[in-house]
Amino acid sequence: MTADPAADSAYADAHRKLQxxxxxxxxxxxxxxxxxxxxITAVFAGGHVLIEGLPGLGKTHLxxxxxxxxxxxxxxxxxxxxxxxxxxxxxxxxxxxxxxxSTFEFRPGPVFAQLVLVxxxxxxxxxxxxxxxxxxxxxxxTHAGISHRLPSPFCVLATQNPIELEGTYPLPEAQLDxxxxxxxVPFPARASxxxxxxxxxxxxxxxxxxxIAYPADVLRITELCRTVLLGERCKEAAVDLVVATQPDxxxxxxxxxRHIRYGASPRALQAVVRAARVGAVMAGRSHxxxxxxxxxxxxxxxxxxxxxxxxxxxxxxxxxxxASVIDGWRRQY
Amino acid sequence: xxxxxxxxxQIAVRRRLWREQFVAAARRALWGSAGMMLLAVVVxxxxxxxxxxxxxxxxxxxxxxxxxxxxxRRPSDSACALWADCHLGGASAFSTLLEMREGMQxxxxxQAVQWLEHWAAARVxxxxxxxxxxxxxxxxxxxxxxxxxxxxLATIVLMLPGTAPSTxxxxxxxxxxxGADRLRDAEPxxxxxxVSALASALRSADSRRATGRHDDNQTSAAWTGKxxxxxxxxxxxxxxxxxxxxxxxxxxxxxxxGGVAPTAGAKQTSGGASGRDAGDSHVDRADAGVSQVPRxxxxxxxxESSERLPSPERQSDMDQLATFDEGLPMRRxxxxxxxxxxxxxxxxxxxxxxxxxxxxxxxxQAWMKASRQRR
Numbered sequence: 001m002t003a004d005p006a007a008d009s010a011y012a013d014a015h016r017k018l019q020x021x022x023x024x025x026x027x028x029x030x031x032x033x034x035x036x037x038x039x040i041t042a043v044f045a046g047g048h049v050l051i052e053g054l055p056g057l058g059k060t061h062l063x064x065x066x067x068x069x070x071x072x073x074x075x076x077x078x079x080x081x082x083x084x085x086x087x088x089x090x091x092x093x094x095x096x097x098x099x100x101x102s103t104f105e106f107r108p109g110p111v112f113a114q115l116v117l118v119x120x121x122x123x124x125x126x127x128x129x130x131x132x133x134x135x136x137x138x139x140x141x142t143h144a145g146i147s148h149r150l151p152s153p154f155c156v157l158a159t160q161n162p163i164e165l166e167g168t169y170p171l172p173e174a175q176l177d178x179x180x181x182x183x184x185v186p187f188p189a190r191a192s193x194x195x196x197x198x199x200x201x202x203x204x205x206x207x208x209x210x211x212i213a214y215p216a217d218v219l220r221i222t223e224l225c226r227t228v229l230l231g232e233r234c235k236e237a238a239v240d241l242v243v244a245t246q247p248d249x250x251x252x253x254x255x256x257x258r259h260i261r262y263g264a265s266p267r268a269l270q271a272v273v274r275a276a277r278v279g280a281v282m283a284g285r286s287h288x289x290x291x292x293x294x295x296x297x298x299x300x301x302x303x304x305x306x307x308x309x310x311x312x313x314x315x316x317x318x319x320x321x322x323a324s325v326i327d328g329w330r331r332q333y
Numbered sequence: 334x335x336x337x338x339x340x341x342x343q344i345a346v347r348r349r350l351w352r353e354q355f356v357a358a359a360r361r362a363l364w365g366s367a368g369m370m371l372l373a374v375v376v377x378x379x380x381x382x383x384x385x386x387x388x389x390x391x392x393x394x395x396x397x398x399x400x401x402x403x404x405x406r407r408p409s410d411s412a413c414a415l416w417a418d419c420h421l422g423g424a425s426a427f428s429t430l431l432e433m434r435e436g437m438q439x440x441x442x443x444q445a446v447q448w449l450e451h452w453a454a455a456r457v458x459x460x461x462x463x464x465x466x467x468x469x470x471x472x473x474x475x476x477x478x479x480x481x482x483x484x485x486l487a488t489i490v491l492m493l494p495g496t497a498p499s500t501x502x503x504x505x506x507x508x509x510x511x512g513a514d515r516l517r518d519a520e521p522x523x524x525x526x527x528v529s530a531l532a533s534a535l536r537s538a539d540s541r542r543a544t545g546r547h548d549d550n551q552t553s554a555a556w557t558g559k560x561x562x563x564x565x566x567x568x569x570x571x572x573x574x575x576x577x578x579x580x581x582x583x584x585x586x587x588x589x590x591g592g593v594a595p596t597a598g599a600k601q602t603s604g605g606a607s608g609r610d611a612g613d614s615h616v617d618r619a620d621a622g623v624s625q626v627p628r629x630x631x632x633x634x635x636x637e638s639s640e641r642l643p644s645p646e647r648q649s650d651m652d653q654l655a656t657f658d659e660g661l662p663m664r665r666x667x668x669x670x671x672x673x674x675x676x677x678x679x680x681x682x683x684x685x686x687x688x689x690x691x692x693x694x695x696x697x698q699a700w701m702k703a704s705r706q707r708r
Contacts (some may be wrong), residue, residue, distance in 0.1 A: 134393035227442035286448035
């Protein structure tokens with residue numbers, strides 16, 4: 001259809017791969033279509049994801065299925081208060097070689113996997129959290145003066161439990177900002193629960209998944225997504241979206257001014273555009289639309305704003321506040 | 334190929350936007366026409382008569398302006414692309430493609446642009462279907478109805494005879510010279526030429542009266558001169574006598590017209606129309622001379638003086654005599670004439686160079702009518 005068949009193949013192939021991946025995960029994680037889509041988007045945008053949900057909703061299962069579908073090497077860290085940074089990043093151990101020579105050698109921790117599932121990250125101490133989040137940001141671990149590059153692709157899926165907060169260490173805002181998405185796992189609908197019995201009653205489907213893509217494909221699609229075109233109108237819209245969350249800005253609405261104490265950071269703007277590009281490829285386009293921005297606005301922004309204490313006491317949460325902000329912003333375009 | 338398909342959509346969208354601009358211009362022109370007609374009605378009723386052709390001219394100018402405004406504002410390519418993105422399911426493809434073609438963005442990947450062209454071209458038929466299915470109301474019914482109502486109202490009101498409320502107000506205002514009841518009886522205003530003619534007639538009458546006054550002054554001067562002769566009292570004009578009657582000793586001879594011939598005594602004291610300066614001295618007043626003229630002489634003189642003047646000016650003449658009888662100085666009498674109360678009985682001066690204003694003309698007419706009634 002076009003003069004350059006390679007162009008067709010690149011975007012069309014990426015579009016097909018992403019569609020297949022979503023269909024596969026939808027079959028394994030029943031009734032969580034939006035969660036699956038956002039997770040795929042974050043992985044191909046090169047971001048990390050914080051998943052919040054009650055126990056038993058399939059968070060770990062989702063991570064395992066994603067890693068299996070993409071052929072990624074994955075690792076799991078169960079966070080506890082006595083978890084040390086070296087348990088995550090790795091440590092030097094005293095080893096004796098075959099010839100009798102003894103040396104200290106670096107043994108990589110679980111963070112050196114391509115897909116790292118950090119369960120209940122808020123139970124780890126701030127020191128361990130900081131080591132993990134530094135690795136997430138720098139994509140490298142420095143130990144004894146030696147930097148060790150993390151593998152690529154590299155994605156961290158951290159989970160936290162909204163209940164049982166005693167003895168936990170909530171992530172500070174600066175560290176929350178390192179996550180591209182914060183996803184919430186809703187309770188499945190009744191029909192989904194019914195379908196769940198047919199899918200995963202006697203077997204763990206994630207264990208039997210065959211990969212439909214490989215790490216090289218993930219890297220290629222990630223690079224392709226960076227070439228997605230962004231028009232002036234969409235650039236303006238993305239900027240306006242972030243500005244709309246600033247309580248002191250003239251572009252914010254009354255809800256934002258009343259309820260938000262701190263708005264989203266410029267890093268949020270980058271995250272919105274990167275995620276929207278993946279969404280465009282997932283929709284079979286090589287250009288970003290306003291709808292792509294709107295689709296990722298809530299998971300990008302919900303953990304990047306800080307509400308006023310009065311609003312929190314009134315029972316408002318970030319989702320409700322952002323919903324009004326995004327609605328107002330969407331009406332402009 | 335893809336460019337041609339996308340441009341066909343752009344042309345269709347431009348045609349659509351242009352048509353919407355014309356409809357919007359027509360809507361504004363309708364509202365504006367209604368407003369102009371209402372304004373004309375208000376002005377016609379409240380301030381001054383408004384001509385129908387002037388209103389029509391303004392409305393035609395308004396329509397021309399609006400149509401020209403709509404015709405000259407050709408929808409730009411970016412506006413068309415943006416509209417197609419927003420309303421025809423373009424998903425920002427058309428505007429982004431336009432930006433890429435115009436080089437507004439550095440193209441990071443030619444593959445992306447090619448895929449975008451391909452995507453946009455594939456989207457065009459769907460967008461054209463959406464465009465054909467869009468039937469937005471022109472929203473002309475309300476302004477059209479308003480214009481019809483306003484047209485009917487304006488037609489009725491503007492066909493009424495023009496009123497000049499300002500003139501009416503001036504007529505209704507109380508005039509210092511005549512009462513409101515007299516003004517109410519005044520006839521409608523004639524043309525300015527008629528008023529000017531009336532003013533000219535008044536002016537000629539004024540000049541005649543001035544002539545009569547001059548004669549009176551001469552007469553009074555003769556009286557004063559007689560008194561200055563040292564033998565007359567204040568109430569007895571010395572030296573005045575009817576023709577054929579004997580004059581007083583040393584008095585001036587009377588002219589045949591009943592005036593007083595200038596005498597040496599008069600010239601000696603005053604030398605003008607008034608011999609007041611000579612007769613006002615304390616010595617003169619103290620000189621209680623014997624009146625040689627009978628009382629009937631004064632009355633005859635008064636009668637002749639009154640008969641010589643035209644009737645409308647009789648009031649002024651009587652005023653003059655009364656002043657004389659009170660013995661007021663001539664300068665003070667002249668000051669009294671300049672008094673507003675007295676000036677109200679005097680018609681305003683009219684000149685040929687400056688025709689009277691309608692207000693003054695109305696005043697002149699009322700004054701004329703009052704004079705006629707008095708006569």
